[in-house]
Amino acid sequence: MATIKNSSMCDEKTYELFFKTHSKVFRNYIYYKCGDIQQAEDIVQDTFIKLWKNCAKVALKKAKSYMFTLANNAFLNQVAHKKVVLEYQKTIMRQQTNESPEFILEEKEFLLKLxxxxxxxxxxxxxxxxxxxxDKKKYREISELLGISIKAVEKRMSQALDTLRKKISNI
Structure with a gap:
């Protein structure tokens, strides 16, 4: 790289030498992050394309850090995209399995009765x-709040559950 210090990234020979010198390092960096060699190679290829498109804006001294930043951002974007896709798939699965009109009506009726x-x-x-x-309070916390014993809390909870079971069991 010493022979091309004063060259521009837009010079094809400089760019080619930069690619040959650093592409494997960038690929390994992304591979270590994602564990997928094909994904790492795709990201590195995309980042080198971006470098070429922005070659006039990137100084040769800053090209390496620019590439690490681009590659890391591309990887993070793919991770974020995968999360969105997975959330969407979960939502679709929930809708397909549970959302018949009869189910929705029964669920609303049950909630009203409950x-x-x-x-x-x-x-x-x-x-x-x-x-x-x-409120997800423990019996001890409830007893302190209400100023009653834990046994009294247990008894009231038991009575409440029995009453609810009787009223809801016929639904």
Whole structure:
């Protein structure tokens, strides 16, 4: 590289020498990150194309760090894209398996009956039930909040669950 220090990245011989000197290093860098040699080679090829397109803007001294940045960003973009694709696939799978009109209607009816059953619980049972199941409080925390023993919390929770089972079992 010493012979081309004053050359421009837009010079074909300089670019070719830079490619031959550094392409394997960039490929290995991305390969170590992703574990897929084909993906690493694709990313490196794309980054060298970007380098060529922007050769006038990139100084030879900065080309190596520019390429590492481009390659890393391209890899991160692919990872982010894969996450989006996977989320979309999960959403589609959920919609295909659960979203029949009958299912939606039954689910809404069940939620209405469940909410009514919870609302119909005696206040002391309802408070314990909601603190436990909605606020995710432990029995010890509930007993401290309400100023009652843990055994009283357990009893109220047991009664609330029994009542809900009876009201919802016929749904």
């Amino acid at each position: 909410n009514k059953a919870i609302a119909d619980l005696p206040e002391k049972q309802r408070v314990v039930f909601l603190l436990s199941r909605i």
